[in-house]
Amino acid sequence: MLYLLPIIAPVAVLYGATRFLKGENLSKYDEDIPVTFECDPDSDGLKKMNAYLFENFEKPAKGHSGGEPVSTKRERFEQGGLTRDFPKVTFTPLSIPAGWGDIGGEWVTTKKSDPDKRILYIHGGAFTVGSAISHRPLTSKLAELTGASVCAINYRLMPEHKRMASVKDSRTAYKWILENGPDGPFSVKKLAVAGDSAGGNLTLSTIQWARNEGLRPADAVVALSPATDGTFSGSSIRDNIDTDHMLRPMVKNLVNIPQSLLLWGSLKQLGVSPSNPSVSPIFGDLADLPPTLIHASSAEILYDDARRYAAKARAAGSDVKLQTWSHMPHVWQIFDTMLPEANDALKEIAAFLKSHGL
Helix, strand or coil: CHHHHHHHHHHHHHHHHHHHHHCCCHHHHCCCCCCCECCCCCCHHHHHHHHHHHHHHHHHHCCCCCCCCHHHHHHHHHHHHHCCCCCCCEEEEEEECCCCCCEEEEEEECCCCEEEEEEEEECCCCCCCCCCCCCHHHHHHHHHHHCEEEEEEECCCCCCCCHHHHHHHHHHHHHHHHHEECCEECCCCEEEEEEECHHHHHHHHHHHHHHHHCCCCCCEEEEECCCCCCCCCCCHHHHCCCCCCCCHHHHCCCCCCCHHHHHHHHHHHHCCCCCCCCCCHHHCCCCCCCCEEEEEECCCCCHHHHHHHHHHHHHCCCCEEEEEECCCCCCHHHCCCCCHHHHHHHHHHHHHHHHCCC
């Protein structure tokens, strides 16, 4: 049997390393819970929405492995904020000084915005696209509905920068907003952190880091369709591939790849283990976190990311509320001009934030 050692030893090491990359078995947090808000799959709004998603996400990705070019997608994302009027809000360029991290973005305020109440907003876009401008439909609504001052940051994007750059920028912005408002440097009185998709990932990662660092905690946290599990272990990634019209072009070529290969590929791309809490917040310690509201659609591939995170956080004693909608697209809250359900969700968010002083 000794002659097999040169073969067995490397295989054993590879197996052990793969298990390390995979992290804990998250299936124990699976819950069979009813959808909070049932929606009409044949509504005019949803039909219009699905047609929009086909034209702007699925159709452009055809003929491109992994989706359309990043540069093209970035330009299209920006149009969502540039071609729409926001008469009730003011956008003020934000520049976090180089001593902090040299991060851009904008303050989003109304005439009634309270500079003592601040929302740090971290945009989505698969860590490769998106900006404060592309997410104005969301940040403007948050400013209008809550009366808080919204700080929307532009973190460094992939592939020009490493994945951890977005993590570092989000942490820097968190520390900065504690002592800086739209009118200059002064301590915050009420703070929320919010984000969607990739920004939801960064939101949940940042609040864990802030707790570990002993920083002032946020008074409330909102994560919309957050990506929480970089190991792709949730069954909804495959089960909902046909109903997630926004993310399908990006992930359809990944669902048939063995998970072990995805894990090693992610390690190379991320520079850290895909189960590291810095990039996959569900694998972190979820105790003693601020009150958190999570929104997710039962039709999106990240549904299990949201459900499992909420279940694990509640088991750890944290106050986490999960609200789910049926048939809605990924981050449907941004489509308030098409979907009545988007406005309903935004009202739920505003009520949650106000219940915590914002």
